[in-house]
Amino acid sequence: MSENGALVKVEDLQKRFPVTKSVFRKAEHFVHAVDGVSFEIAHGESLGLVGESGCGKTTTGRVLVKLDEATGGRALLADEQGLIDVAHIRQEDMKRFRRRVQMIFQDPYESMNPRRTVYDTVAEPLAIQKIGTRLEREEKVAQLLQLVGLTPPASFLFRYPHELSGGQRQRVAVARALVVGPSFVVADEPTSMLDVSIRISIMELMLRLADELGVSYLYITHDLAVARYMCDRIAVMYLGKIVEVATTEELLANPLHPYTRALLSAVPVPDPSYKRPPVEIKGGISKAIDPPATCRFLDRCPWAIDVCRENDHPPLEDKDDEHYVACYLVDKISA
Amino acid sequence: MTAPAASPSPTRGDVVLEVDHLVMNYRTKEGLVSAVEDVSFDLIEGDSLGLVGESGCGKTSVAMCLLRLQADNAEFHRGEIRFKGENLLALSEEEMRRHRWNDISMVFQGAMNAWNPVYRVGDQIREALRVHFPDMTVAEGRERIRALFELVGLNPDMMDRYPHEFSGGMRQRAVIAMALSCNPTIIIADEPTTALDVIVQDQILKELKKVQHELGMSIIYISHDIAVIAEVTDHLGVMYAGKLMEYGTTEEVFHRPRHPYTFLLLSSTPSITGPRRKLAPLEGEPPNLLDPPGGCRFNPRCPFATEKCEREEPPLEEIGPGHTVACWHHDQVPKTLLHELRV
Numbered sequence: 169m170s171e172n173g174a175l176v177k178v179e180d181l182q183k184r185f186p187v188t189k190s191v192f193r194k195a196e197h198f199v200h201a202v203d204g205v206s207f208e209i210a211h212g213e214s215l216g217l218v219g220e221s222g223c224g225k226t227t228t229g230r231v232l233v234k235l236d237e238a239t240g241g242r243a244l245l246a247d248e249q250g251l252i253d254v255a256h257i258r259q260e261d262m263k264r265f266r267r268r269v270q271m272i273f274q275d276p277y278e279s280m281n282p283r284r285t286v287y288d289t290v291a292e293p294l295a296i297q298k299i300g301t302r303l304e305r306e307e308k309v310a311q312l313l314q315l316v317g318l319t320p321p322a323s324f325l326f327r328y329p330h331e332l333s334g335g336q337r338q339r340v341a342v343a344r345a346l347v348v349g350p351s352f353v354v355a356d357e358p359t360s361m362l363d364v365s366i367r368i369s370i371m372e373l374m375l376r377l378a379d380e381l382g383v384s385y386l387y388i389t390h391d392l393a394v395a396r397y398m399c400d401r402i403a404v405m406y407l408g409k410i411v412e413v414a415t416t417e418e419l420l421a422n423p424l425h426p427y428t429r430a431l432l433s434a435v436p437v438p439d440p441s442y443k444r445p446p447v448e449i450k451g452g453i454s455k456a457i458d459p460p461a462t463c464r465f466l467d468r469c470p471w472a473i474d475v476c477r478e479n480d481h482p483p484l485e486d487k488d489d490e491h492y493v494a495c496y497l498v499d500k501i502s503a
Numbered sequence: 504m505t506a507p508a509a510s511p512s513p514t515r516g517d518v519v520l521e522v523d524h525l526v527m528n529y530r531t532k533e534g535l536v537s538a539v540e541d542v543s544f545d546l547i548e549g550d551s552l553g554l555v556g557e558s559g560c561g562k563t564s565v566a567m568c569l570l571r572l573q574a575d576n577a578e579f580h581r582g583e584i585r586f587k588g589e590n591l592l593a594l595s596e597e598e599m600r601r602h603r604w605n606d607i608s609m610v611f612q613g614a615m616n617a618w619n620p621v622y623r624v625g626d627q628i629r630e631a632l633r634v635h636f637p638d639m640t641v642a643e644g645r646e647r648i649r650a651l652f653e654l655v656g657l658n659p660d661m662m663d664r665y666p667h668e669f670s671g672g673m674r675q676r677a678v679i680a681m682a683l684s685c686n687p688t689i690i691i692a693d694e695p696t697t698a699l700d701v702i703v704q705d706q707i708l709k710e711l712k713k714v715q716h717e718l719g720m721s722i723i724y725i726s727h728d729i730a731v732i733a734e735v736t737d738h739l740g741v742m743y744a745g746k747l748m749e750y751g752t753t754e755e756v757f758h759r760p761r762h763p764y765t766f767l768l769l770s771s772t773p774s775i776t777g778p779r780r781k782l783a784p785l786e787g788e789p790p791n792l793l794d795p796p797g798g799c800r801f802n803p804r805c806p807f808a809t810e811k812c813e814r815e816e817p818p819l820e821e822i823g824p825g826h827t828v829a830c831w832h833h834d835q836v837p838k839t840l841l842h843e844l845r846v
Contacts, residue, residue: 220700220701220702221671221700333788335788363557363558363727364557364727364729364768364771364772364785365557365767365768365771365784365785366784366785366788367771368771368773368782368783368784368785369784369785369786371782372782372784390700390701392701392775393730393772393773393774393775394773396773396775396779397773397779397782416779417779420775430702431701431702432775434701434702434704434705435701435730435775436701436704436705436728436730436731436733436734437730437733437734437774437775437776438729438730438733438757438769438772438774439733439757439774439776440733440734440736440753440754440757440758441754441758442733442776444734447702447705447706449702452670452672452703453700
């Protein structure tokens with residue numbers, strides 16, 4: 169990936185939530201939800217962000233679409249007019265930004281207004297962006313429904329969410345996200361609420377549309393098998409930090425960070441004859457309230473030595489051919 | 504209809520539970536919902552049985568029937584559920600209560616979020632114990648809970664804590680401790696790890712397996728997660744639209760699926776092992792059980808369906824030792840999964 173070929177460039181992004189006992193008191197403690205995260209996504213690339221619940225992956229996604237405000241760092245988005253810094257966006261640039269960046273949410277039962285028809289839902293971004301006449305919008309919506317496989321569109325346009333199945337709702341969510349022609353879509357577990365059979369068809373749909381429309385995804389998921397199916401590269405997150413990034417197959421075949429290794433060995437395999445390696449990890453995930461400066465994974469790491477206890481959280485370093493890992497003991501562990 | 508084979512494996516224990524041609528409908532305003540249609544299977548002592556299928560295929564309905572906790576509008580039309588030979592469906596409510604929890608207990612779906620937030624977890628388990636052992640003293644109860652907590656890998660001191668002080672995984676462990684509290688012969692685990700992260704899921708499933716071996720219990724796992732089922736079960740029943748479509752050892756069903764539904768389900772399951780490959784989506788949606796399709800219930804979605812499938816319902820037929828399938832065209836199902844063909 170070349171420096172200027174990146175569509176999204178995230179630099180040292182930070183999001184802290186204050187923990188307050190009383191609204192009248194100044195916060196003294198902070199949850200470091202996203203704690204200095206950097207990555208790039210190329211045009212048309214899809215990056216998977218994986219990790220356990222509470223690791224900050226959803227917050228990262230929300231900051232990138234500006235549903236949450238970053239408390240530090242930068243997130244740059246490239247378009248034909250130059251770069252937009254998501255963290256310091258000007259009010260007059262907001263509309264332009266929203267045309268470029270969209271989000272697909274996890275729960276298709278929660279993310280749609282039950283009192284609005286499919287047409288209302290999908291056409292709303294067009295109306296807000298003042299794109300086309302009413303007639304053109306209707307045509308555009310019908311075209312999108314066709315594209316996401318809700319055919320014939322005429323029979324879906326005026327249905328309400330309760331008249332749709334979970335899979336159909338998620339197709340509407342995809343249509344709504346893509347209707348303004350964004351170049352970057354944050355997808356937060358878009359298939360985790362769906363049955364396996366429907367899951368694959370939504371995943372296939374998103375892959376096909378990425379290809380046809382040239383969309384890049386930040387695909388947030390806890391399911392590594394899904395990430396493998398959807399993503400060109402995978403970033404593993406732990407307590408607000410990215411601990412490893414590599415191309416998908418490289419990460420699965422050659423995990424370097426002890427957390428990635430544990431995560432991979434815990435994923436069940438749909439083959440009764442397959443024997444998984446033991447999961448080498450201690451304890452459970454802790455809360456990221458005022459974490460110490462040392463490696464975030466220290467408490468759970470079976471390999472930790474004095475180097476890890478005496479130094480700050482290790483930097484994310486390129487170990488081999490764009491395989492980045494943040495661990496002092498990489499060479500020792502992989503040996 | 505052919506009787507289902509109970510894969511008799513002589514090295515294992517006896518059959519503890521027989522579900523025999525069970526038919527259960529829900530009566531609704533719109534009509535009868537055919538939720539469980541002629542389901543039969545056996546559970547062997549010490550064995551793990553998995554029930555898989557899409558949402559709404561009747562997995563949880565079957566489980567609720569086993570405990571006789573089915574919804575009020577449920578009606579049994581036919582069939583028996585025999586626990587060690589005794590038909591549970593013929594018992595009075597009072598007699599059934601003696602079996603519930605003592606012989607068959609359940610880890611309900613989402614139970615880890617059902618703890619009462621204002622009572623200590625230990626007190627809530629003691630409440631359950633008191634119903635079944637009215638003579639148990641407080642000290643005896645605490646001793647029992649202490650042992651249960653140790654069994655499921657929880658610090659016994661946690662019994663005096665409140666639910667909010669437990670993590671998700673710990674709450675689920677406590678739910679399992681509660682299900683174990685009366686030393687049941689059978690535990691039904693309905694999606695026991697669905698809301699948990701993979702690392703915690705791995706720990707919980709290992710713990711269940713360990714406890715199962717120590718106590719010699721049988722477990723019925725209900726899950727939509729095919730990979731989890733592959734790892735923890737010995738036998739497997741695949742359900743579709745209220746019917747059991749395929750039954751056999753987990754190895755056999757995974758390696759030689761003979762029902763088109765099983766075949767397509769396995770073909771659409773992503774994995775992190777093996778070569779990266781294109782998966783085949785399973786087109787269409789499960790039928791409305793108010794008016795299930797005639798003939799085979801899977802025929803509208805089945806790539807192998809013929810006219811016969813629309814007319815006649817296939818019986819559950821034994822096609823190998825302990826491997827039964829309800830399909831007219833099971834011999835046409837490819838020997839290799841779809842995605843493996845495309846590599």
